[in-house]
Amino acid sequence: MADSGSEDIAVIGNTDLTPSESENNLKNTMAEKGTSLLKMMEISVAEAEKRTGKNAVNMQETYTVYLIETRPVDAASEGTNPVPDSLWRRYSEFELLRNYLLVTYPFLVVPPLPEKRAEFVWHKLSADNMDPDFVERRRVGLENFLLRVASHPDLSSDKIFYSFLTEENGWKETVFETGFQAKADSRLKALNATFRVKNPDKRFAEMKHYGDELQSVISQLLRVRARAADRLYGVYKVHGNYGRVFSEWSAIEKEMGDGLQSAGHHMDAYAASVDDILEEEEHYADQLKEYLFYADALRAVCRKHELTQYELEMAAQDLTSKKQQREELATGMIRTFSLKGMTSKLFGQETPEQREAKLKMLETQIEEGEELVKERNAECEEFVKSAWVDIERFKEQKDHDLREALISYAIMQISMCKKGIQVWNNAKECFSKM
Amino acid sequence: MSGSVVDNTVSPGNSSVAIPTDISGQILDLDEDDDLEVFSKDTTPTDGSSFNASMQTSPASMINQYKFEEDAEDTKDIFVTVDNPESHVTAIETYITYRVVTKTTRSEFDSSEFEVRRRYQDFLWLKGRLEEAHPTLIVHPLPEKFVVKGMVERFNEDFIETRRRALHRFLNKIAEHPIFSSSEDFKIFLTAPSGELSSHKKQGPGFLSRMGETVKAVAAAVRGVRNRPLEFTEMQEYVEAFSQKISSLDKVTQRIVREQKEYLEEVKESGPAYALWSQSEEELAEPLKNVAGCVDRCCKETEEQVKNLNDHLIPVLHEYVLCTDTLKAVLRRRDNIQADFEAKTEALATKKADRDTMRDDLDKAEDRLEWANNALKSDWTRWQKVMRTDLRSAFVDTAERNVSYYEKCLAVWESFLHSQRTDAEGNGNVDFS
Numbered sequence: 070m071a072d073s074g075s076e077d078i079a080v081i082g083n084t085d086l087t088p089s090e091s092e093n094n095l096k097n098t099m100a101e102k103g104t105s106l107l108k109m110m111e112i113s114v115a116e117a118e119k120r121t122g123k124n125a126v127n128m129q130e131t132y133t134v135y136l137i138e139t140r141p142v143d144a145a146s147e148g149t150n151p152v153p154d155s156l157w158r159r160y161s162e163f164e165l166l167r168n169y170l171l172v173t174y175p176f177l178v179v180p181p182l183p184e185k186r187a188e189f190v191w192h193k194l195s196a197d198n199m200d201p202d203f204v205e206r207r208r209v210g211l212e213n214f215l216l217r218v219a220s221h222p223d224l225s226s227d228k229i230f231y232s233f234l235t236e237e238n239g240w241k242e243t244v245f246e247t248g249f250q251a252k253a254d255s256r257l258k259a260l261n262a263t264f265r266v267k268n269p270d271k272r273f274a275e276m277k278h279y280g281d282e283l284q285s286v287i288s289q290l291l292r293v294r295a296r297a298a299d300r301l302y303g304v305y306k307v308h309g310n311y312g313r314v315f316s317e318w319s320a321i322e323k324e325m326g327d328g329l330q331s332a333g334h335h336m337d338a339y340a341a342s343v344d345d346i347l348e349e350e351e352h353y354a355d356q357l358k359e360y361l362f363y364a365d366a367l368r369a370v371c372r373k374h375e376l377t378q379y380e381l382e383m384a385a386q387d388l389t390s391k392k393q394q395r396e397e398l399a400t401g402m403i404r405t406f407s408l409k410g411m412t413s414k415l416f417g418q419e420t421p422e423q424r425e426a427k428l429k430m431l432e433t434q435i436e437e438g439e440e441l442v443k444e445r446n447a448e449c450e451e452f453v454k455s456a457w458v459d460i461e462r463f464k465e466q467k468d469h470d471l472r473e474a475l476i477s478y479a480i481m482q483i484s485m486c487k488k489g490i491q492v493w494n495n496a497k498e499c500f501s502k503m
Numbered sequence: 504m505s506g507s508v509v510d511n512t513v514s515p516g517n518s519s520v521a522i523p524t525d526i527s528g529q530i531l532d533l534d535e536d537d538d539l540e541v542f543s544k545d546t547t548p549t550d551g552s553s554f555n556a557s558m559q560t561s562p563a564s565m566i567n568q569y570k571f572e573e574d575a576e577d578t579k580d581i582f583v584t585v586d587n588p589e590s591h592v593t594a595i596e597t598y599i600t601y602r603v604v605t606k607t608t609r610s611e612f613d614s615s616e617f618e619v620r621r622r623y624q625d626f627l628w629l630k631g632r633l634e635e636a637h638p639t640l641i642v643h644p645l646p647e648k649f650v651v652k653g654m655v656e657r658f659n660e661d662f663i664e665t666r667r668r669a670l671h672r673f674l675n676k677i678a679e680h681p682i683f684s685s686s687e688d689f690k691i692f693l694t695a696p697s698g699e700l701s702s703h704k705k706q707g708p709g710f711l712s713r714m715g716e717t718v719k720a721v722a723a724a725v726r727g728v729r730n731r732p733l734e735f736t737e738m739q740e741y742v743e744a745f746s747q748k749i750s751s752l753d754k755v756t757q758r759i760v761r762e763q764k765e766y767l768e769e770v771k772e773s774g775p776a777y778a779l780w781s782q783s784e785e786e787l788a789e790p791l792k793n794v795a796g797c798v799d800r801c802c803k804e805t806e807e808q809v810k811n812l813n814d815h816l817i818p819v820l821h822e823y824v825l826c827t828d829t830l831k832a833v834l835r836r837r838d839n840i841q842a843d844f845e846a847k848t849e850a851l852a853t854k855k856a857d858r859d860t861m862r863d864d865l866d867k868a869e870d871r872l873e874w875a876n877n878a879l880k881s882d883w884t885r886w887q888k889v890m891r892t893d894l895r896s897a898f899v900d901t902a903e904r905n906v907s908y909y910e911k912c913l914a915v916w917e918s919f920l921h922s923q924r925t926d927a928e929g930n931g932n933v934d935f936s
Contacts, residue, residue: 286780300766307762310755316635318748333808468786475790476923482916497902503895
């Protein structure tokens with residue numbers, strides 16, 4: 070398929086999100102038909118499979134692979150149903166892709182991957198990565214990730230992303246060839262910048278703070294939900310005992326027998342209904358988790374800003390001190406204490422030739438320094454501009470998605486109540502026949 | 504007679520039930536009284552606080568609290584309520600008394616209305632008297648002396664209220680019972696001022712004669728019954744099985760209450776979590792606050808539901824657990840009576856001396872046995888009906904309350920949806936299909 074552009078030009082396109090109607094809750098929140106990529110192809114993560122193979126240290130391991138299917142958009146409308154292109158990827162390749170995107174587009178809020186390990190679990194869900202429920206939810210999460218990237222105005226046109234979707238072999242090598250790993254900032258460097266930066270853009274500082282809060286509240290909510298889910302499970306399941314006892318009791322009664330027996334069935338149905346209820350709630354939890362991880366991505370952008378700002382400040386500071394040195398050297402006045410100054414006092418002044426040489430060197434450095442400051446300044450400005458645009462886009466997306474999530478939570482609760490009403494009305498009828 | 508009991512369902516010309524002096528005739532006439540269901544639900548005071556409980560005292564309003572099954576004429580002529588617990592402190596002890604109000608049209612009562620105060624001990628005494636007089640009739644159980652498992656302090660409000668309700672049910676079951684309700688002891692319990700009751704209590708069969716009864720019973724139990732009629736064996740098997748089932752139901756229900764309470768503990772935190780989140784948001788603040796409110800409201804409903812289980816279903820189940828002990832005791836007593844008869848029959852066959860006295864004794868024992876068997880048979884049928892009604896209405900009631908609980912929660916979440924829809928339609932950016 071022809072690639073639309075050969076350069077990675079940032080396309081800041083239409084950011085209105087129009088939700089599409091779909092059964093899948095997660096898909097519901099996206100499908101931005103505005104990007105050129107999604108206009109071209111449909112993307113899905115169709116299946117998951119277990120594989121065994123030898124890993125890097127030549128040991129047997131079991132892992133899961135996911136089938137990525139892509140299909141040209143017009144295929145459906147033509148009426149034909151061609152076999153989609155597909156390839157298998159494992160989770161670590163998704164991680165690689167995301168790391169690449171993070172480094173390459175540090176000014177964008179890069180969509181998060183579904184969690185690596187099951188967290189905020191309640192007792193029924195195993196924390197085992199091989200558990201079929203976990204694998205299924207991860208499949209959905211990975212598809213969601215791909216759709217998010219594909220619907221992002223900038224990320225969707227990335228070539229590495231495109232080949233991730235289309236080229237099974239050699240993709241890893243291609244990624245490494247970009248040399249993105251070298252561009253990654255060291256954690257230490259970033260942490261240092263955070264502490265030392267003097268004048269970060271206020272908006273970014275606020276955003277970072279917001280990211281912290283968002284992470285904290287969603288974590289708390291997920292914890293509470295997991296514990297409550299555990300308890301709710303208990304409540305429903307205990308009712309199953311009613312079913313058993315009613316059934317046994319009905320055996321010794323004559324007139325009451327039928328009513329008891331049928332009431333018992335409804336109690337069993339009630340106890341069983343909690344499984345579906347909690348599975349639906351798991352989708353809701355996944356929606357919250359996505360934004361929990363998004364908070365991290367948001368903070369990453371803010372940290373990058375701090376870093377670029379800090380580097381600008383450092384360059385400017387350096388320039389200032391060099392200019393000062395030049396002045397001191399030119400006028401012979403030593404304003405600031407320096408070791409050189411002291412040693413020269415102790416060991417004698419420099420010769421005029423030496424001074425001349427030094428001055429020249431300084432001039433060069435100052436020239437270079439001014440270039441650097443200009444560069445860094447431009448970088449910083451550019452970063453702030455693009456990042457802020459994406460942050461605004463992200464805000465809108467977040468408000469929309471989370472509102473939808475709350476609404477779907479309410480719909481779930483309603484469905485749960487309706488089931489409860491039905492079961493207990495049925496039970497009541499049976500009881501009245503006792 | 505002042506203040507006669509009048510309501511729609513009592514036909515004006517209906518005289519009070521004649522109390523037969525010949526009890527055996529009454530036993531054979533035992534009919535199913537549909538109007539027994541009138542008092543099979545416990546009355547709860549509308550304001551729920553035990554120390555200020557004031558029962559609606561007009562029988563008409565009491566009847567209005569219950570649903571009638573299709574009963575044609577109501578021959579209920581005695582209404583008893585237990586309310587208004589009060590604490591009494593003396594030098595030696597502290598105890599609670601309950602007000603017992605009786606309204607009746609029965610002629611053997613001197614008046615149509617009585618109000619006395621009784622303490623738990625008095626109820627115990629009454630129960631004992633009835634059991635003594637009618638060893639093979641089934642007396643409804645009293646609430647236990649104190650609840651050890653729940654670690655409830657004796658004068659805790661909830662405990663007193665639960666006990667009050669149980670005492671109320673107890674007296675009403677007695678009043679509904681064709682034999683017990685005409686007991687002299689019952690009448691005295693309902694009408695005598697406290698001093699009179701105390702002296703009447705002292706007149707009961709003395710300690711020695713009670714000992715004698717106990718010794719006889721033990722001896723009979725040791726002897727064992729030989730030819731127990733099949734129906735009583737079947738009764739015993741049923742009681743065994745029923746006892747297990749009702750016990751299980753009691754346990755299951757208590758477990759449900761426990762699980763619900765633990766669920767509540769957890770879910771109570773989600774409202775505040777949503778509220779906290781809303782403080783960091785702008786656009787999302789309103790829906791988040793709204794959700795927080797919904798979660799809090801549902802929590803309240805859940806608390807209410809738990810309380811209902813505790814106040815309505817569990818006490819009834821618990822009473823029937825106690826009932827099974829009563830049933831086992833009644834069957835044992837019947838067995839003893841039969842064992843006594845069998846022993847006397849044997850004695851007559853083997854011994855030669857005193858044949859006349861022995862034959863006399865034997866005749867009496869035979870009468871006793873026949874009387875006991877018939878009494879038990881009829882009361883057993885009656886008991887089964889009452890049990891069926893009680894448990895049915897307890898479970899129907901529970902189911903209704905659960906439906907109501909879910910309906911209320913449903914309304915809460917639907918109002919949230921509605922608020923989001925009107926918002927969205929106003930902004931024109933959300934699709935709800």
